[in-house]
Amino acid sequence: MEQIVLTGIKPTGQIHLGNYIGAIKPALKLAENSDYQAAYFIADYHGLTKIHDREEFRTLTYGVAATWLALGLDPEKTIFYRQSNVPEIFELNWILACFSPKGLMNRAHAYKGIVDSNKQAGKEVDNGVNMGLFTYPILMAADILAFQANMVPVGKDQIQHVEIARDIAESFNHQYGETFVLPEYIVDEETSILPGLDGRKMSKSYHNTIPLFEEPAKLQKLINKIKTDSLPPEAPKDTESSILFTLYKEFASVEEIAQMHKKYESGIGWGEVKKELFAVMNRFLEEPRKKYQELMANPEKIDLILQNGAEKARARTLPFLQEVRKQIGVLR
Numbered sequence: 550m551e552q553i554v555l556t557g558i559k560p561t562g563q564i565h566l567g568n569y570i571g572a573i574k575p576a577l578k579l580a581e582n583s584d585y586q587a588a589y590f591i592a593d594y595h596g597l598t599k600i601h602d603r604e605e606f607r608t609l610t611y612g613v614a615a616t617w618l619a620l621g622l623d624p625e626k627t628i629f630y631r632q633s634n635v636p637e638i639f640e641l642n643w644i645l646a647c648f649s650p651k652g653l654m655n656r657a658h659a660y661k662g663i664v665d666s667n668k669q670a671g672k673e674v675d676n677g678v679n680m681g682l683f684t685y686p687i688l689m690a691a692d693i694l695a696f697q698a699n700m701v702p703v704g705k706d707q708i709q710h711v712e713i714a715r716d717i718a719e720s721f722n723h724q725y726g727e728t729f730v731l732p733e734y735i736v737d738e739e740t741s742i743l744p745g746l747d748g749r750k751m752s753k754s755y756h757n758t759i760p761l762f763e764e765p766a767k768l769q770k771l772i773n774k775i776k777t778d779s780l781p782p783e784a785p786k787d788t789e790s791s792i793l794f795t796l797y798k799e800f801a802s803v804e805e806i807a808q809m810h811k812k813y814e815s816g817i818g819w820g821e822v823k824k825e826l827f828a829v830m831n832r833f834l835e836e837p838r839k840k841y842q843e844l845m846a847n848p849e850k851i852d853l854i855l856q857n858g859a860e861k862a863r864a865r866t867l868p869f870l871q872e873v874r875k876q877i878g879v880l881r
C-alpha cells in the first residue's frame with residue numbers, strides 16, 4: 550500500500566529558522582523518498598483562529614506557500630494545496646466533532662496553556678478563546694484523516710495533536726468498523742527545538758525569531774544579536790551548548806563543520822563565528838530568497854499551483870468522504 554506523509558503549516562507569522570529546521574527541511578527530505586506520497590498544505594483556516602486582519606491573512610498565507618516552493622517543494626510530485634480549497638476536510642471536521650469528547654479538548658496543550666495563563670492573571674478562564682481555537686485539534690484530525698495519512702512529520706509541540714487524531718479515529722472505527730488509518734507522528738529528535746535570539750525556543754510568540762528570508766544586512770544584524778557568553782576570543786569553547794554552532798551545522802558542509810569544531814577547541818571570538826555563520830547561511834539562502842521574492846510579487850502563480858494541488862487533493866478526499874458518509878448512514 551502507498552504510504553502517505555502529510556503535514557501543514559499555519560499562516561500566523563513570518564516563517565523563521567525554527568520552522569525551517571524543525572518542520573520544513575525534514576518534510577522536504579521525506580518528500581524526496583519515492584516510497585511515499587507527500588501531501589503538504591497551508592493550514593489557513595487554522596490560522597484564522599488567530600489572524601483577523603484580511604490583508605495580513607492574505608500575505609501570510611502566500612508567504613507560507615512561497616516559502617515551501619522557494620525551498621524546493623516540487624508541486625508535480627507533492628500534493629501541495631491550501632486547506633480552505635478542500636471542502637471535504639470541513640465536512641469531516643463536523644463528523645469528527647461528533648466523536649470528540651469535550652474533555653479531550655479541555656486537555657489539549659494550546660487551550661490548557663491559555664486557561665492557565667488566564668488563571669494566573671486573575672482573568673476569566675476562557676478569556677480570548679474562540680471556538681475555533683478550542684476545537685483546533687479536531688480540524689487537525691480532519692486534515693490528517695481525510696487523506697488517510699500514515700505519517701505526520703511535526704515539531705514536538707504537535708505530538709499531542711496527532712495523538713488526539715488517533716484517539717478520534719479509533720473511537721469512530723470502533724463504532725463503524727475500520728474506516729480511518731491511524732496516523733503516526735515523526736519527530737526529528739536532533740533538531741527538535743531551535744533556540745531563538747534570547748536562548749528560549751525560537752517562536753513567533755516570543756518575538757525572538759530570525760525570519761528565513763530576511764535581507765542580508767538585516768540577517769547579519771539578527772545573527773549579531775544572538776546571545777553568547779562572555780568568554781574571551783582565545784578561550785576554548787563548547788560546541789554542544791552553542792546556538793551559533795547548532796545553526797552553523799545546518800548550513801555548512803561536513804568539512805566546514807569539522808573546521809569550525811577545531812576553531813571552537815582552540816579558541817575563536819564570537820564575532821568571528823557570527824561572521825562565518827552569516828556567510829554559510831547567506832550562501833544557502835540567496836537563491837531561495839530570490840525565488841521567494843519573485844513568487845510574492847506574482848501571487849497569481851501561487852494561486853495556480855495551489856488550485857492544481859487542490860484538484861489532486863480532492864481526487865482523494867471526495868471518494869473517501871463518500872465512504873465515510875455511507876458508514877454513518879447519510880448515504881446508502
Ligand code: ADP
Binds near residue numbers: 559562569703
Ligand atoms: P511558532 O512557535 O513560531 O508559532 P508554529 O507553531 O507555527 O511556530 O510551528 C510550525 C512548525 O515549525 C511546527 O511543526 C513546529 O513544531 C516547528 N517549529 C516551530 N518553532 C520551532 C523551533 N524553535 N525549533 C524547531 N521547530 C520549530
Ligand code: TRP
Binds near residue numbers: 558559595701702
Ligand atoms: N497545528 C500545526 C501547527 O501549529 C499545523 C497543522 C494543521 C498540521 N493541520 C495539520 C500539522 C495536520 C500536521 C498535520 O504547526
